[in-house]
Amino acid sequence: MSSNHNHAASREVSKRHKVEGPQKHIVGFILSLALTIIAFAAVAAGEINETFTYIILVAMAVVQVIIQMAFWMHMKDxxxxxxxxxxxxxxxxxxxxxxxxxxxxxx
Missing domain, CATH: 1.20.5 (Single alpha-helices involved in coiled-coils or other helix-helix interfaces)
Structure with a gap:
């Protein structure tokens, strides 16, 4: 009786806490890396308007924060x-x- 109760309780816990694999962390890392490369490329390209470069940098920073909070800090949960x-x-x-x-x- 006790083992059935423990087994049922362990299944209930596993239903609530799914084990998250590395796939989402890898996706978050690749997205963060891509955004960083875009920001560096915007600065490195000297022929882009300075105001537009600032807009790109701020936009990439905001998206980077959202990705970091969603994938690494699990704020989406x-x-x-x-x-x-x-x-x-x-x-x-x-x-x-x-x-x-x-x-x-x-x-």
Whole structure:
């Protein structure tokens, strides 16, 4: 009786916690590497407009952060709602502070 109960409990735990193989980590690594190469190529190509280069760098950085959080920090998984809310709130506060600082300087 006890062994059946332990076996059923172990199956229940294995259903909740699937073992994640290295495939997703490899995909995340390759995507991060590709984004880094794109950013380096944008800087290395001297004939690209400087403003466009900055836009590319910021866009690659934002996508890189999203990939890092999804693949390495597992923010895509269930149970990470409060950290995601905290990160979004922090980003909102920082953007607000930057906008207000720019407004104050340009006033």
């Amino acid at each position: 269930r149970g990470h709602l409060f950290p995601i809310i905290g990160i979004i709130a922090g980003v909102f506060v920082v953007i607000t502070m930057v906008i207000m600082a720019l407004y104050w300087v340009w006033w």
